[in-house]
Amino acid sequence: MPSTSTPTTAAVLTPPARGAIATVSVQGPEAIALADHFFTSLGKVSLDEANVGRILVGHWQAEEDSVGEELVVAKLSPxxxxxxxHGGVQASQRILQHLASAGCVIESWQERTTSLHADAIVAEAKLxxxxxxxxxxxxxLLDQANGALTREIVIxxxxxxxxxxxxxxxxLAHLLSLASFGRHLTxxxxxxxxxxxxxxKSSLLNKIVGYDRAIVLDMPGTTRxxxxxxxxxxGWPVQFSDTAGIRVSDDEIEQAGIAKAKAAIKTADLAIVMHDATDVKPDELDQSLRELPSALHVVNKIDLAGDIRVPNSGEMLATSAVTGQGVPELITSIVSRLIPYVPQTHQPLPFTxxxxDGxxxxHCQVQRRQFDDALQSIEKLHSA
Structure with a gap:
């Protein structure tokens, strides 16, 4: 086949798992010739002869193969x-091997996506x-893929x-205020x-997620x-972590679980600290509020608390993980804590x-009125 200075590349566009159909994209000056080398349509019409937009059903086979594969080929442009x-890894990889043997350059879908977009921010959104x-x-993310953040940086x-x-x-300050929201989109x-x-704790986790993720036993130290x-x-993605009960324990395994629980609290976006409504200790509640003022404090088991009344205020929520009482209000409080402001549609925001960092x-360069450095930083944002 004739060689050109511009390489012809091939990439699998569908996820690497078993599916109904896998899609291989071939792009470049030799795309038609490479496909015709292995593909024979049922109507004996070659891709070179077919009009743009034509879809052909036929047979794909290399000369050394005794068995080929029936598939569909679409000519999207010259x-x-x-x-x-057929879906799955083997069929698409076999096609890539054939194309590579004929001189095609194989690339990942990420490399293909990046090469198609001159603007790095748009490419990152597609990725x-x-x-x-x-x-x-x-x-x-689709708003950013359509250029929302790019246009704002141009402005x-x-x-x-x-x-x-x-x-x-x-x-710039407004964009940076949305950084946490943007990065949590993925x-x-x-x-x-x-x-x-x-x-x-485990019962509440199970109630919120809607299935029995955690083992529930009336025995201290069950969660290790x-x-x-x-x-x-x-509509916002969250990951709950159910931790070991924090208490003084001589059990080495339980101590390890408690240490992990304390470490998890430090790295969390939000901590939910729970207390037992059937054994309310005002001093412990006050201490908990002082030590973790940014946490959501929940008094659970109110279905068993009898006449004990726990104030449902901004500082303390009352729930029953068994009956579900107070759980919708807890979910509302969680969302409002994590996302106090939801950006409007088409609003620019950073997401990587x-x-x-850029x-x-x-922002620092603009504050210092470093004009030339600021323009260089803008250029870097567009071309990673």
Whole structure:
């Protein structure tokens, strides 16, 4: 086959798992010739002869193979061909091996996505989209894939060109205020459920996620390790961690679990500290509020508390992990703590560590009125 200075590449666009159909994209000046080398249509029409947009059903086979495969090939342009074969890894990998043997360059879907977009931010959004586990998170990433953040950075650059540092600084500060939200579009918010033994931590986790993720026994020290469960609250991805009951213990394994529980609290986006409504100790409640003022404090087992009344205030919530009483209110409080402000549709926001670091550097440069350095930082944001 004739060689050109521009390579022809092939990439699998579908996830690496068993599915109904796998898609291999071939792109470049030799895409048609490479596909025709292995593909024979049932109608004996070659891709070279077919019109753009034509879909052909046929047989794919290398000369050394005794058995080929029936599949569908689409001619999307004079330099782009899509091959739709049986789902799964083996079929698509076999096609890639054939194409590579004929001189095609094999690349990952990530490399293909990056090469298709000159702007690094748009490419990053396309790469992050498959990691969004909820539709709401995906919609915000889709806005960035359609250029929302890119356009805002261009506006900031124009403001700097006009020496309007104040407005540029305000826009950068606003973008940075959304950094936590943006990064959590693909990384769930981490919530740790902590407290003494037998306050209902595991029962509450099971009630929120809707299935028995944690073992529940009326025995102190049942939970030894940190158990994780991922779900969505009001459409936002969260990961709950059920931890060992924090108490004084001589059991080495339980001590290890308690140490993990304390470490998990330190790294969590939100801690839920639970107490037993049937054994309310005002001094312990006060101490808990002082030591973890940013946590959500929950008094559980109110279905068993009899005449004991626990105030349902901004500092203390009352729940029953058995009946579900107070759990909807708890979920509402969790979401409002994690996401006090939900960005509007089409709003620009950073969503990777690289972008956040770049915007922080740019913000400092704008504050110091370092015009040339700021323009270089903007260029780096667009071209990672």
């Amino acid at each position: 330099e782009v061909v899509e091959i739709h074969c 992050e989209l498959p990691r969004a586990v909820t539709s709401q998170a995906a919609l915000h 900031i650059g124009n403001l700097l060109e006009q020496s309007n540092f104040e407005v540029a600084e305000q826009k 990384q769930p918010w981490l919530i740790v459920i902590a407290g003494p033994p037998n306050v209902g 390790d940190v158990l994780h469960a991922t779900t969505a609250l009001d 560590d690289r972008q956040v 915007l922080r550097q740019l």
